[in-house]
Amino acid sequence: MFRRRQRDGSWKRIFVQLQAEADAKGLITWDVSVDSTVARAHQHATGARKKGAL
Template identity: 60%
Template sequence: MPERYGSWTSLHTRFRRWAADGTFDRILQAALAKADAAGDIEWLVSVDSTIVRAHQHAAGARKGGSGARPWAGPEAD
């Protein structure tokens, strides 16, 4: 960090205090309000769930409970 900002411990303390007291949230809300008033934000969002993939193991999940099947080993096939 540049020396003009002080010691890193002071910066860390200030960062934690501002994060805890909501200062960063207020800064973000003010920036969003300013950008929205200027028309710089497009609030329309479209989500297409057909592009969301399930985990590879989700397709083979057993219905009716979470009980594990006993494995008989390769000789059982």
């Protein structure tokens, strides 16, 4: 039953309707956060072979 409702879009329609009602009542705070952090690992941390290692 759950999968059928998921495939026909029922759950999404219910969620969108509930979200719209909550937003209209001011119950949702829409905050947007953007993070452009880049994390880089040292070549040896990625499992690369060291020079001379077989």
